[in-house]
Every structure is written in C-alpha cells, then in structure tokens.
Amino acid sequence: MFARGKIFCLSVMAAALLPVYICWNLFFLAHGRTAPSLLLALTGLPSPTTGMTRSLQHLLRGDAAAALQWHLLTLPVLLFFCASLRFLAWCAMRRCRIMLPDWMLQVWLVLLAAGWIIKLDRQSRVLVRFGILNFGPT
Numbered sequence: 001m002f003a004r005g006k007i008f009c010l011s012v013m014a015a016a017l018l019p020v021y022i023c024w025n026l027f028f029l030a031h032g033r034t035a036p037s038l039l040l041a042l043t044g045l046p047s048p049t050t051g052m053t054r055s056l057q058h059l060l061r062g063d064a065a066a067a068l069q070w071h072l073l074t075l076p077v078l079l080f081f082c083a084s085l086r087f088l089a090w091c092a093m094r095r096c097r098i099m100l101p102d103w104m105l106q107v108w109l110v111l112l113a114a115g116w117i118i119k120l121d122r123q124s125r126v127l128v129r130f131g132i133l134n135f136g137p138t
Contacts (some may be wrong), residue, residue: 019077046123048115080107
C-alpha cells in the first residue's frame with residue numbers, strides 16, 4: 001500500500017511539473033534558441049542529460065568532436081532510449097503491462113549516474129580553473 005501511495009505522489013508531481021518543463025522549452029524554441037537545462041537554471045547543478053540536445057544537433061550535422069564535447073553519452077543514451085521505446089511499443093501491441101523490465105531500469109540508472117558524474121566532474125574542473133572552487137594547495 002505504501003508503494004502505491006509513493007508512486008501516486010511521484011505521478012502527481014511529474015504531472016504538475018511537466019507543463020513547467022514544456023513552457024520552459026517552448027519559450028526558448030519560440031526565440032530560436034535551444035533551452036538551457038531547467039535544473040541547472042534553478043539549482044546551479046547540471047542534470048545528467050545537460051548538453052545532450054546540443055550534442056545531438058552536432059551529431060546530426062556530422063561534427064562528432066563537438067558532439068562529444070557537449071556530452072560523451074549522447075549516442076549510448078539515444079540508442080537505449082530507442083530500445084526502451086521499442087520494448088514499450090512491443091508491450092502495448094501485446095496488450096501486456098507497459099513497463100520496462102528491471103534490467104532496463106538498472107541500465108537507465110547506470111547511464112544517468114554516469115552522465116551526472118561526467119557533468120559534475122567537468123563543472124568542478126571549470127570552477128577550479130577560474131578560481132571559484134578551491135580544494136586547497138596542490
């Protein structure tokens with residue numbers, strides 16, 4: 001019973017925040033720009049996927065080097081996203097419960113955790129380089 005209540009609360013929060021996220025992106029798209037990360041704008045922390053849109057834009061233009069500078073995991077995340085959608089479509093066609101299996105959820109967790117580690121590492125290097133963050137004498 002507790003798990004159902006928790007899932008319901010998360011679903012309500014997601015439904016409430018989705019219009020904010022959509023409006024955020026539409027605002028920037030209406031001005032011909034790619035929207036910056038909402039989490040980064042609100043908290044100063046990058047989300048695990050910050051930079052993937054710009055990375056994908058560079059990949060589509062054939063500039064792999066620039067794509068990797070924006071985000072190293074764009075291609076693996078994109079491929080696994082397509083695989084996840086394919087699995088969910090297969091579930092829908094079979095009229096079974098539309099839910100990712102545990103192993104896919106674990107892969108998503110690993111991909112997002114790796115993305116966050118990469119982003120936080122890069123952010124801390126930039127902060128140290130500009131003297132904003134100091135770990136003491138080296």
